[in-house]
Amino acid sequence: MSKRYFINNLDSPLGQEFYSQLVKEDTEEGVHMATYTIDDPNKMPPKGFKKILKRYKPKLSRKKMLEECDVYVYDVASATQTDLDFVCDIFRNSKTTLEEQKVLILVSSVLTWSAMPDKVKPKVEKKADEEQEGEQQEQQEQQQKKEEAEAEENQEPKEDENQDQEQDQQQIQQQQINEVPEIIEYVPWEESDYKLRSASTQYQQLKEWEDMVLGLQKENLKVIVVCSGLIYGKGELLFQKYFKKAWLQQPYKLSYQSDGNNKVPTVHITDLVKMIVKVSESIPESNYIFAVDNTQDRTQKAIIQGIATGVGSGWIEQNDDFFKDFTPEEMDCFRLHLDCKTSQMFIGNEETPSDFEWHCEKGIAFNAKKILQEFTSIHKLRPIKIIMESKAENMRFQDILTMISDHYRIPVINQEQIFKDAQDPNYVFPSEIQEDFNEYWPVIQEYINTKAPAQLSEQLKIYYKVIKWRLSQNDCQNRGFILQNFPNFFEEADYIFYPNKQKLKMKKKPKKKPVVTEEEKKQPQEPAVDENGDPIEQEQAEEQQQEEQQQEEQQEEEQQEEEQQEEEQEGGPKPEDFFPESYIVIKPLGKTDNFDYNRKLINFFSERNLDAYFIDPRKKTNHDTFEDLRIYIERNGRPYNYLQNEKELIVLYFNLQKIKDLTIKYTRKQSIQIWKEITKVKKDKRQDLVTKYTKYIQEQEQELQQVKQFPFRNYLMDFVVPVLNEGLVEVAHILPDDPVEFLAEYLYKRSFNVDNE
Numbered sequence: 011m012s013k014r015y016f017i018n019n020l021d022s023p024l025g026q027e028f029y030s031q032l033v034k035e036d037t038e039e040g041v042h043m044a045t046y047t048i049d050d051p052n053k054m055p056p057k058g059f060k061k062i063l064k065r066y067k068p069k070l071s072r073k074k075m076l077e078e079c080d081v082y083v084y085d086v087a088s089a090t091q092t093d094l095d096f097v098c099d100i101f102r103n104s105k106t107t108l109e110e111q112k113v114l115i116l117v118s119s120v121l122t123w124s125a126m127p128d129k130v131k132p133k134v135e136k137k138a139d140e141e142q143e144g145e146q147q148e149q150q151e152q153q154q155k156k157e158e159a160e161a162e163e164n165q166e167p168k169e170d171e172n173q174d175q176e177q178d179q180q181q182i183q184q185q186q187i188n189e190v191p192e193i194i195e196y197v198p199w200e201e202s203d204y205k206l207r208s209a210s211t212q213y214q215q216l217k218e219w220e221d222m223v224l225g226l227q228k229e230n231l232k233v234i235v236v237c238s239g240l241i242y243g244k245g246e247l248l249f250q251k252y253f254k255k256a257w258l259q260q261p262y263k264l265s266y267q268s269d270g271n272n273k274v275p276t277v278h279i280t281d282l283v284k285m286i287v288k289v290s291e292s293i294p295e296s297n298y299i300f301a302v303d304n305t306q307d308r309t310q311k312a313i314i315q316g317i318a319t320g321v322g323s324g325w326i327e328q329n330d331d332f333f334k335d336f337t338p339e340e341m342d343c344f345r346l347h348l349d350c351k352t353s354q355m356f357i358g359n360e361e362t363p364s365d366f367e368w369h370c371e372k373g374i375a376f377n378a379k380k381i382l383q384e385f386t387s388i389h390k391l392r393p394i395k396i397i398m399e400s401k402a403e404n405m406r407f408q409d410i411l412t413m414i415s416d417h418y419r420i421p422v423i424n425q426e427q428i429f430k431d432a433q434d435p436n437y438v439f440p441s442e443i444q445e446d447f448n449e450y451w452p453v454i455q456e457y458i459n460t461k462a463p464a465q466l467s468e469q470l471k472i473y474y475k476v477i478k479w480r481l482s483q484n485d486c487q488n489r490g491f492i493l494q495n496f497p498n499f500f501e502e503a504d505y506i507f508y509p510n511k512q513k514l515k516m517k518k519k520p521k522k523k524p525v526v527t528e529e530e531k532k533q534p535q536e537p538a539v540d541e542n543g544d545p546i547e548q549e550q551a552e553e554q555q556q557e558e559q560q561q562e563e564q565q566e567e568e569q570q571e572e573e574q575q576e577e578e579q580e581g582g583p584k585p586e587d588f589f590p591e592s593y594i595v596i597k598p599l600g601k602t603d604n605f606d607y608n609r610k611l612i613n614f615f616s617e618r619n620l621d622a623y624f625i626d627p628r629k630k631t632n633h634d635t636f637e638d639l640r641i642y643i644e645r646n647g648r649p650y651n652y653l654q655n656e657k658e659l660i661v662l663y664f665n666l667q668k669i670k671d672l673t674i675k676y677t678r679k680q681s682i683q684i685w686k687e688i689t690k691v692k693k694d695k696r697q698d699l700v701t702k703y704t705k706y707i708q709e710q711e712q713e714l715q716q717v718k719q720f721p722f723r724n725y726l727m728d729f730v731v732p733v734l735n736e737g738l739v740e741v742a743h744i745l746p747d748d749p750v751e752f753l754a755e756y757l758y759k760r761s762f763n764v765d766n767e
Contacts, residue, residue: 013113013290016079018097020044020056022088023247024117027279031287033058043079045071047088072100080110081290084223085117086216094219101228108230113290114223117282118237120275120302122217123199123348125208131195198351204235204298212342224297232293238282239275239302240343242374243381245388247279248343249374251336252314253385256322257488258419258652263325264318265332270311272347275302278370278377285356288366294355304352305373310344313374320378321385322484324438386488390650394418394490394643395588397497399608400596406632407596413636414643415492418651421485424494425458428480440479446472463499474505481506481588489651493590500614507589590620592643597626633666733760 040060055062063071209217242249285301358364370377400407431437450469497503612622623642627635737756746752
């Protein structure tokens, strides 16, 4: 850059991009100047800049700007009325003389055209054509009159009523011809129409700033207004919320306003800076320049569809709830309708081609992947790709899996879900694989159910292609994924995570002959024709098709050989973009410590610098297990990925720890209380038993005291001797083998009836 630039507000988004363009030049000494939004005396000038001017020293700044700068760049997005009044006063001053050419550039916005309707194509008067048409009509009328006269001579005269009817019909036809509406054609607005522009009320001030700058007239001063489209790129300004929602796929479908057919001019911020430099280096004749990209379809719906396809799920809809967190200014930008033409300085024409180097010439939809790379780089976003394996699946393993998935906002993928989605007719699936998948699905299903390794076949090629296609989708490429208990064998890992284009190449199926109906047979068939138009026989046509197929196969083989040679030179094949960065093995949650490891799969990843991480969650809570896994996953640095801040995680951990301690404390208190209640119940039962026995003993003692009050001889004669005599009589009658024992049993039985007797 041969010019010396002054950038107002270098810390603004446009100023930062301008700085990145200026520092690309290797300059030993700074030649440019700038200001910051807020003055900071301790801030040193960045590389390439000689001086940072202070706003509180206007006289010194005025002198430095005039003497040591050639181009002055002001952006309405970050400038204030004071900034523009200051620069306009410098050049309005009659004492100020400009010995060299100076350029003042005001970077404005297409919002100054927000109240403009579509431009109607002006009518071009063609007198010569009209005269020719008039002569032709006269000739036709004369011929009609002659024909009518001849008809009258040859035919009998008709009645007057019939003649009146014919005249009425002719008049009606003539009226219908005259009442045909004219077709209105619309054309894009051009830079030369800037005097006709009209802004809505809220953006009237921007238009006034443009008029104020355009009104400056001074010798050796060129004033240019660069009217930029809606700016995107480098982390996104206006479209940041769209890219964030598409990256997170929250919601799953992006939305557009109203019918989405309004045309929205846009420009990449890098292209905008290049345009400003282009305008300053090669000064145009016009004072007003449209700085917009050369997008073919500028409609709002096409732009949102491009973001959804390149970044999100690929689905869009019309939903007003989508715009709840959008500001009124952002809503106005997306409602803007302006069909304008890109400046010829940047696209040129057939006679004078332009040498402008575009960064994103065809807009957001065409360059969505490039813009996504800038977005992820600036916001420090990267995919988190994990394989989680556990031989014993249970609810706790699913809980840990869900915690990691929810924290990192990444999908959990397993074999069953992939192939279930592939069979869904509403699921977007590549057509080149769909037919083969439908044909080979029974064999693929049998392979999945057997859970045993198998040799590579045509059916398994489709199996691997489906899985590779799922892992290459936007949600997995942007945010990452968790492969649940998959792959099962090292052969699967090799085919999935490495290109293997030659191995997974499908054999070409013979083309099916088209079914010819009887009607088609009856119709004459056109013979095949060569390049010169000469007819070819059917055998020759088939030979040509075979030769073309052979040539295509040879070209593919040559390409594969070249790719293999490049891989060998670079030290072996490179893995796919979705190669995992974390391999987690969760031990079974049973009591046994014996665990059958998949050693071949572990060795496969270990040889590729990915060691398995084994964790035993049996003696840990789910949250503790999650924290251990989170530390392992983030061993190479924590991505931004719109995750919770680490401070929030620390607070959450301490809150959970407090809850855990309180729970333990409450559990102890509760257990003590329960123990006291159980002890009290036991004590009460024991007391009741003691009371019962005490009462029984007292009753027995009372009976004993009553017995003791009688004389012993009388007691024997009244109660014992009669029963004893009866017992002896029974012994005499029965004569038992053991008389003593018989007598004892007899007395014992009679003792129960003593009280009653």
